[in-house]
Amino acid sequence: MKIFYSVLLCTLISAASFSQKKEKIKKDSLKQKSIKLDEVIVTGKLKKDPVFSSIANKYAKKIVQPKNVADLFNNINGFSVIKRGNYAIDPSFRASQYEQLNIQYDGGTKAMHACPNRMDPITTHIIPEEISKIEIIKGPYTVRYGATFGGIINLVTQKPNYEDYGFHGKVSAGFESNGNSLVNLAELQYITEKFDIVANVGYRDFGNYKDGFGTEIPSSFSSSDYGIKLGYNFTKNQRLKLDWRQSFGRDVLHAALPMDTEYDNSSILSVDYKIDNIADVIKSISVKGYHSYVDHLMTNFNRPSFMMMEAESAVEATTIGGKIEMNWQPTEKLNLFSGIDVMNISRDGGRVRVVKIMNGNTLPTPMTFNDKVWQDSYITDLGFFTEAKYNLSEKSILTAGIRYDNVTSDIKDPEADFATMYNLNKRTEHTFSGTVSIKKMLSENYVLEAAYGRGTRTANMIERYINHFTVGQDPYEYIGNPDLKAEVNNQFEIGIKGFEELKNGFDSFQFETSVYYSHFENYIVGIVDNTLTRKFMPTVNPVNPKVFQNLDNAYKMGFEASLQLNFLENYNFKTAFSYVDTKNKDLDESLPLTPPFTTKLSFGFEKENLWANAQYNLVSKQDNISASFGETTTKGYQTLDLRFGGKPLKNVTLGVAVLNVFNQGYNNHLNFSFTNQANFGRTPVTEPGRNFSAFLQYKF
Template sequence: MRTFYSVLVCMLIYTMSFSQEKKETSHDTIPQKVVKLDEILITGNALTDPVLTQASNDYQKNIVQPKNVADLFNNINGFSVIKRGNYATEPTFRASQYEQLNVQYDGGTKAMHACPNRMDPITTHVIPEEVSKIEIIKGPYTVRYGATFGGVINMVTGNPSLEEPGFHGKVSGGYESNGNSFVTMLQLQQVTNKYDLVGNVGYRDFGNYEDGSQTEIPSSFRSTDYGVKLGYNFTENQRLQGHWRQSFGRDVLHAGLPMDTDYDNSSILSLDYKWANMGEVLKSITAKSYYSFVDHLMSNTHRPSFKASGALSAVEATTIGGKVELNWKPLNKLTVFSGFDLLHIARDGDRNRTVKIMNGMPLPTPKLFVDKVWQDSYINDFGVFTEAKWPINNTTILTAGVRGDFVVSNIKDPEADFEALYNLKKRHEQNVSGTISIKKLVSDKLTMEVAYGKGTRSANMIERFINHFSVGQDAYEYIGNPNLKAEVNNQFEIGFKGYENLPANFNKLRYEASFYYSYFENYIVAIEDARLNRKFMPTMQPVHPKVFRNLDKAYKTGFELMGQLDFLNDYYFKAQAAYVYAKNKDLNESLPLIPPFNLAFTAGFEKEKLWANVHYKINSKQENIAKSFGEIETAGYETFDVRFGVKPFKEVSIGIAVLNVFDQTYHDHLNFSFNNQADFGTVPVNEAGRNITFFLLKKF
């Protein structure tokens, strides 16, 4: 794997040196300061954009005070947030979550979590102020960005090469009354025609918040982040860019997990290169390589279980990947993207337990145990792909793609009981994915998109290799299964986007609608196995652990709707709705983590120096639950937020918000329950009560 990574970097260097000798055969007719890297998937170009996409940006107006990147998804239609506390939150889209979503930064960079309880998802490793745009491909409708099961989420960070030449910067700060929390961030950048350099540093300090009943929720954390991005333009059509960032989380309390984070240190390095406008047939070459390392320490020092057994778990995760893609036109109207990518994930680490009480009796001398968390495991995925776009006529574009993934997984240091349970050996898998879609411009005001995608996902490391650890919402121990078949999503979707110009004081009516259906093959769930017994605390209920298995009879269906009325030039009213229904026919229940039907209404105005909006959200009761997953029915709730912003000076922005204005006590269906907390039962973690936030941004 490390050899491949070195080869990929050498390819980048070779390509750059070769390009200096080769004469340019073609130039783009549109003036362009520098070539744009493929950090952005959605560019507004029908010939290259994937179908059924969505983009969201301008978070200073939508979210005044994000705790981490996951908060940026709160108001995007179709998204919900899985919450274990203030820090360990991550998005779910249409009831697809975790590795079912292909989550990445800047067109491909990934950083996988080290903690088996996902205390450190990818959303914790980059500060939200650095994200300029979120792009969503709503299903497995492209094969170009890695193995994709339920959709692609691309979080785009700022590109300094698109700024005006010179020295620029910005400083921002924010305060949150509920928890006495604050954030700060400083960014500096230098832009020239030849190179650009940007650096940023941020600090976040969040305290425990109170719910609507003034109950304090253990959820505090601190994090320090910095990053440096350097880009160099060799020629008008060649660019190399490197990005280095580190994040340091400290003293993180997880209300819905059995342990807390002492520290979480992550490092991410990425290198991007593009050679554009090469010729008539071969149009461009792009290459990306990246490396990330997460060092995570968790303990139960401040939990009730510490009296009987102290636990300290040091784990680490290494992610290495890369991609090379060719954009070529074998025919005048045929655009083809071909290439290969690679993803290597390795994890290791142990849990050290000091047992002080055994079978209810204090031990005269505590006993020490070492439990293998990840058992020194790895998964490699080498993928090859081709995707073609053909404009059938002036109003219709056909897209088709196929992808093959060659997956190798192995466990190098297994526990004796896990080794006895399975015939362990290096495993090889071959997965095939594909998509076909049509984008039709029905009129100059209406676009229709129809797509089918087959997304294939090999089991993740928890599903393969976890050994008697509690990694779910319930109290079960979980055991992995290295022989799991790959999960397959066959998804069909039809979508509409359009607008109508209106007379008089009503300017425009915009609307969007998507309807989808998925049937799954080899869906992966954890099922109680009565043949096996609990390993740790054997007298504790439930006695039998859960083992990950494949099921065949599962499906989901749903829709998203959006309508926005623009009137009086600066005013708007927006309504949106999302619904997902899922069924596990094998167990005759819902699939887990299905958000309820929700409605959201937003009204506001946006002027050049002043903006404001009110946001009213309705979540219905969720009765469609997965009892085998430990889920319980969740009552519906309503929230009301008010946001206001002003630009008193040219480069100064001020934002104020009152969130949960009526101080409601509520929890979302996807919130985990309190776990191993002294003052709480096993009930879902409530959201914050009334919260007043303040945000200040100064550019220079």
């Protein structure tokens, strides 16, 4: 790490000494405002964007009171969410989830969870209203943003309006009837030509919601957040930005996890620097560094198991990383991006158990045990990459990239039983990934894309070092395996998108579709080991734990399609389909957490100051399940959401919505099951019933 930051400092010093020759900016096929720093991946420029990339935004018109950032994915084609309650929600894309997705903020900043049950995923550590757009690369089709297995998600936070100097701000408030939930946000910014500062603070208080059957689901939580962004422009082509944010979750109830969160505190600091338009060959140099820390406490004090055993677990996670990238152009047709990035994840913490009843007998004196959760472990990934874009012709662009990752991992304070299972030494892995793709403009309005990507993912800390903890959807204890090989995703994809002007009352028609196939190597799953027994509560079924292992015979394939018809100037009809099929041939079943076929139909009206939308969601039955993961068949369901909004005054935005209009009772296939809850069996968590929502925002 010291070497990396020394290189970073030297780069800053040397960059300042480069000539600052201005480069004539070439026009592209799409109009786009200037972007400060490399906080975005998808620029809106057809010739520069990665293949199979997309942008989702305009959340004020689509989303109502998101519980956390993961809720923003609900209306993006191909996405589902994994739900354990209202707080611990993870996005899933094409049956890839967790570390299989490369999720980051502003082009590289990361904050990894501290809880082994993912009570605090990366999506909980930022204010949802602060996200201006979500950028998606749908597979391992770029090597520039860290090791990538199933795709990249870049959460872009809102930026100051650099064209409007002085003081500005906004305040907003929202309410949901189902749970009597409140959301508040205030933001203030001051902008000059040389520097800018943005500060925001938010508070959210969500109560238990009722599902469509009228059952109250334990899911309440509150959270407070604030953030400060400072930017300084040394010159017209040099900028430095510092970003600091903290989030404080309190009294979080997790319907599908064995414990609740007493507190979850996170701090994220990031620093970005870029010098642009340097010289004829060296175009720009950008540097990023970040540090995040998560402090998490969970207990079972309000759970049925408390009568037999008190459990309290304090854990922490630290993520430190950075990146240096140079953009250089040796010839007019060849554009290269080369760089180094690093990420270090370290976790520690333990669980204190006070056992009151053992083997059915009440102990005269409770017994206290201390369990090591993370066993003081770390993983460091140092990556080197080069990606090239070559203009084969005016209408064809070839992209190729290669990446090498040096991954070291170690466990510094192992439990005695874990140490006897493995020869625990510091381990170094070498992984290689790469991509090649072509983008061809068939005409002015139609684009064909084809790509192959080899993505890699080394085992995460749960898969390496967890020791007899329940971390899956099922009630099994899981044991890590520090000798796991890295997963490999060989993904092929071809797609086409287009736009056409129409006549006779129909304004325009646009569509996008793609099909993909992935062959997996060394896929990591938990397999029951009949030679081992449970460590905690050994008489409770299932007696045998699962151990993480590699499997080779696995694949996924699927397609996505969307189309939009715009007519009568302000009206539109949209439809979107997504389907993925997975197979674990070794166990003759689907891979875990495979979503069902999903269709969305939407009819909308949109003007600058008034909009309305009705969306009908159709989700099919899912009987292609992973029985070994504890999944059960999920019934299909249909829901209707209505949204209406407008700007009654110049600086005022008002929105109202009715979600799940028909009060449908259902559960998403990816929802985890109720765990350690009074009056609930081990069945999947059900979704909210009818919900009325209102939102008000004032800008100044």
